[in-house]
Amino acid sequence: MATFNMSFLTQPHSSLPYFPNFSSQNTPSFSSYSLPKTSLILPSFTVRRQNRTITRRIVFVAALKKLSETDPLTVPVQPNEISARFPNESGVYAVYDSNGDLQFVGISRNIAASVVSHKNSVPQFCSSVKVGVVDEPNRTALTESWKSWMEEHIATSGKVPPGNEPGNSTWVRQPPKKKADLRLTPGRHVQLTVPLEDLIDRLVKENKVVAFIKGSRSAPQCGFSQRVVGILESEGVDYESVDVLDEEYNAGLRETLKNYSNWPTFPQIFVKGELVGGCDILTSMYEKGELASLFKS
Amino acid sequence: MASRGVLSRANRIKSRLQSALQPTIIEVEDVSHEHAGHAAVRETGNNETHFNVKVVSSKFDGHNLVKRHRMVYDLLSDELQSGLHALSIVAKTPKEHGL
Numbered sequence: 510m511a512t513f514n515m516s517f518l519t520q521p522h523s524s525l526p527y528f529p530n531f532s533s534q535n536t537p538s539f540s541s542y543s544l545p546k547t548s549l550i551l552p553s554f555t556v557r558r559q560n561r562t563i564t565r566r567i568v569f570v571a572a573l574k575k576l577s578e579t580d581p582l583t584v585p586v587q588p589n590e591i592s593a594r595f596p597n598e599s600g601v602y603a604v605y606d607s608n609g610d611l612q613f614v615g616i617s618r619n620i621a622a623s624v625v626s627h628k629n630s631v632p633q634f635c636s637s638v639k640v641g642v643v644d645e646p647n648r649t650a651l652t653e654s655w656k657s658w659m660e661e662h663i664a665t666s667g668k669v670p671p672g673n674e675p676g677n678s679t680w681v682r683q684p685p686k687k688k689a690d691l692r693l694t695p696g697r698h699v700q701l702t703v704p705l706e707d708l709i710d711r712l713v714k715e716n717k718v719v720a721f722i723k724g725s726r727s728a729p730q731c732g733f734s735q736r737v738v739g740i741l742e743s744e745g746v747d748y749e750s751v752d753v754l755d756e757e758y759n760a761g762l763r764e765t766l767k768n769y770s771n772w773p774t775f776p777q778i779f780v781k782g783e784l785v786g787g788c789d790i791l792t793s794m795y796e797k798g799e800l801a802s803l804f805k806s
Numbered sequence: 807m808a809s810r811g812v813l814s815r816a817n818r819i820k821s822r823l824q825s826a827l828q829p830t831i832i833e834v835e836d837v838s839h840e841h842a843g844h845a846a847v848r849e850t851g852n853n854e855t856h857f858n859v860k861v862v863s864s865k866f867d868g869h870n871l872v873k874r875h876r877m878v879y880d881l882l883s884d885e886l887q888s889g890l891h892a893l894s895i896v897a898k899t900p901k902e903h904g905l
Contacts, residue, residue, distance in 0.1 A: 732841070733892065773879050773886045774893065789895055790871045 573601070573641045576658045577665070581605055581637035588625045595621035595638070599646035601654040603662075604672070604680075607636040613672030613680045614658050616651045631679060634672075687727050690750045691719075692758035705765045713779040718748035718804065721766060722776040726750040733788035734776045740795045741778075746804050780804070815854040815890065819882060823861055826881050830900055831862035841892070855891040862903045871897070 581603075585591055602620050604613045604627060612634045617623040620640055628635045643654050663669060672680045693708050694701060701708075713719050718741070724730030726738050741748050753763050753775050767773055770784045778785045780803060785791065794800050813821075820834045835858040859878065866874045874897035882890065 733894075771876065773883070774891075784872060786872045786875060790875065793871065 572644060573654050573657065576603060576639060576641075576661045579603075579639040579641060581639045583637045584624060584628055584635045586628075588629075591625045591628060592621045595624050595640060596642055597621045598642045599651060600640060600642040601651065601658055602641070603639040603658060603670075604635055605637045605639070606634045609636075611662055611666070611670045613670050614655060614662065615672075615680060616655045618646070627680065634679075688750070690725050690752050690755075691716075692755070693751065693762060694758055694760070697757055697760050705761055706769050709762075709766055709769050712749075712751070714782040716749045717781060718746055719751065719779040720748055720776060721751045721753050721762075721779075723752070723754050725752050730754060731775075737776045737778060737788050737791055740791055740800070744795070744800055744804060746800075815885060816857065819857060819859065819885060819890075822881050822885075823859070823878065827861060827863040827865050827877075829861045829863040831860065831903065833860040834858075837894075855889060856894075857890070857892075858894045858896075860896040862898050862900055864900055866897050866899045 582594055585594060597619050599616075599618045600620055601614065601616050602623065603611055604615070604624075606612050613627075615623060620642070624635070624638055641654060641658065643650050659669075659673070671677065691712065693705065693712065720726075720737055720741060722729055722731075722734035722737060724734055729735040729738050738750070751759060751762070753759060753766065755762075763775070766775075766777065770777055770779075772784060772787070774787055776788055778787070778791055785794075785803070791800075794803065814836075816834045816836050820832060823829065823832055823834075836854060836856075837858055838853050838855045841856045861878065866877075869877070875895050878893070878895050878897060879886065882893070
């Protein structure tokens with residue numbers, strides 16, 4: 510008999526924004542970029558064979574039918590047909606390819622949406638899907654349901670579904686990773702050989718669009734900076750961001766930059782080496798539709 | 807250097823802009839309370855840190871936005887060095903404003 514050691518490599522989370530560059534000095538502030546995610550990032554796990562009995566799962570997955578007792582639903586091609594056939598509910602789902610092999614077991618806050626997404630990205634694997642809606646779908650109930658289907662499958666087939674193996678990211682939708690903020694120096698402890706003003710000059714001339722903001726682009730620390738980031742993101746501009754509050758890597762930047770640009774406030778946006786202005790000017794240009802031509806040239 | 811004096815910062819801003827730009831419209835609003843959680847407000851302990859300024863003046867004619875904002879900033883450099891932290895500026899010519 511096989512037992513399983515489920516070591517969770519990634520915690521499933523459903524609504525946290527993704528902070529790839531979260532520096533410890535920032536107080537966790539609410540970011541405006543919350544990503545509505547319907548497919549949860551899954552734990553992956555390893556299988557060990559041992560001579561022990563499987564302990565029965567607790568009561569609240571009793572309502573969930575067993576994987577083997579659930580009928581698969583064929584996945585139609587059109588997204589609207591998928592939404593019509595599959596429930597918009599939370600629960601566990603199992604995806605089978607055209608050979609009838611189980612490819613992936615997932616959990617979702619909106620099963621229909623997840624199926625649409627998978628059909629879109631990996632249609633070759635999405636022939637049919639078994640669905641187990643979970644009533645009262647808190648994180649524990651969902652995870653336990655997922656585990657029970659996984660165990661059942663592994664018990665009968667001896668294998669982990671390929672999509673659930675550790676490191677497999679075919680099925681898991683990663684939030685678009687935001688670019689890291691640029692740092693002007695390697696750190697406070699390193700003596701600068703070039704004056705900070707030259708570093709700034711070089712930075713704005715070598716990069717088409719540079720935004721000097723308060724805070725990081727994933728967690729701006731002032732409303733004006735946040736608005737600037739929002740505008741740049743919504744225009745889809747490829748820009749560099751520099752956190753002027755970062756005392757470790759950008760020490761002294763605020764004063765030097767104020768002198769360099771002859772501009773007393775932040776945020777400051779540079780395009781092609783020239784100061785375009787601050788939040789007001791950027792907003793005004795955005796509203797007038799002038800930004801597209803500015804960034805395109 | 808500018809001393810605090812009896813006038814509030816809002817009034818000082820207004821009079822400075824008025825004498826230099828001779829605006830047809832000038833509005834100065836202290837919105838520091840809207841930014842009360844801001845790091846800068848906390849550190850200076852000041853409460854006159856963020857202002858909205860609206861100026862309509864023919865002196866802005868022929869200047870782009872950056873230049874206009876710079877004009878305003880230059881006129882208020884004393885304030886900026888004594889605790890004024892941020893300005894939201896609307897700088898228009900009378901024609902743009904529709905007068």
